[in-house]
Amino acid sequence: MIIFCEECGARNDLNSDKLSENLHAFNCCQCGESLVISKPLMDSGELSVFAETTPQRSENQSQAPITVLIVDDSTVLRKIIKEMFSADARLKVVGEAEHGLKALELISELKPDVVTLDVNMPVMDGLTTIKHIMIKCPTPVVMFSTLTGQGSKETFEALRYGAIDFLQKPSSLLKEDLKSQHELIISRVKNAARAGIDAVRYLRPAQTASQNKSTPNTQCQWVFAIGSSYGWYGSLLGLIPELKPDLPAAFISALYSTPSHVDAFTRYLDDHSPIVVSRAIDGQVIQPGTCYLASVFEAVSVVNTDDGLVLRVQSEPSKPPARITDELMTSLSTAMKERASGILLSGIGEDGIKGLGRIINGGGNAIVQDPKTCLCSDTTALAAEKYGLSPVLPGPRMAETIYAHCQEAIQ
Structure with a gap:
């Protein structure tokens, strides 16, 4: 059976006997999207079927x-x-x-x-x-x-x-x-x-800082791991430009796209955000007031060292994308305990849900985007139900929630 991914258009050659009898699901070989094939389509005998996740x-x-x-x-x-x-x-x-x-x-x-x-x-x-x-x-x-x-x-x-x-x-x-x-x-x-x-929303340009951006002269007290698959462009464009540069917190997200596309998005987002937006680099000491972006083809994690919190980034160009958000959130929970936070934005599938649970169990904070405002609400709806979370509106309201959490923790 030939399946085409709705997110990246990649061709996936799949034997139907590899699919479980009830789930009929698999991850795209190129972008890692969780694709679901309906039973009627599988039984239709069509050579080429386009897999899509349907709310x-x-x-x-x-x-x-x-x-x-x-x-x-x-x-x-x-x-x-x-x-x-x-x-x-x-x-x-x-x-x-x-x-x-x-x-x-x-x-x-x-x-x-x-x-x-x-x-x-x-x-x-x-x-x-x-x-x-x-x-x-x-x-x-x-x-x-x-x-x-x-x-x-x-x-x-x-x-x-x-x-x-x-x-x-x-x-x-x-x-x-x-x-x-x-x-x-x-x-x-x-x-x-x-x-x-x-x-649907018009994202008004944020008041950006000068081109010579500076990070807060303080230690990074919190780190937020952001997970989003399908619809991540719009979700991050609505959130990152709303964040304040003086916040003693850093943000990390592994994106379901190729390194070259993440490079271009990083440059654009940095031009339109008050905080610094940069590519995640192996060995980088995590700084407050900064958002680090990685590609799905780069396994990214956070570790504690003598120099402080450090990013670990390992390029995996030939390996099928894994559950990158789960891995990132799990490492963050281990490194920061109650000072770790997880954010889930628009997405398909379950990547990030287990990682968010580990952050919660470690005493950290969890935020999910309101499913009604997501391009695809699979991930956020599942997480909100599983952990009893109150969804948050995207953009400015989510930025306010992040700021309020940091202020509460300071007090």
């Missing part, structure tokens, strides 16, 4: 089509995209627009569930259009362009302005075949609709 929906919701507005200045591309969506019974194209200004008129009139939006367009470009959508009529937006690949500035800008997801337009020049590209696009548009309006 529970009511019977009425599951029968109602997902309405889509296509916004692109190319007549040919709009036709291709419309035909692609029309081939799926769950999607219904209700309108088309050739530029952002027309899109704003149609969104108010048609109220689509999802908008697919190009970046470069006449009259009003895509990034300007997103700002207007988020202010006037918040709607799940999927950026859909040759520019919006992982690691591009346009991608990060679109997500900061409120886009839920980003995709590249179908093309014969991409490494995946067109059928695989279509399946990826359709699944991600459905996910955007499931996320709903609670996950």
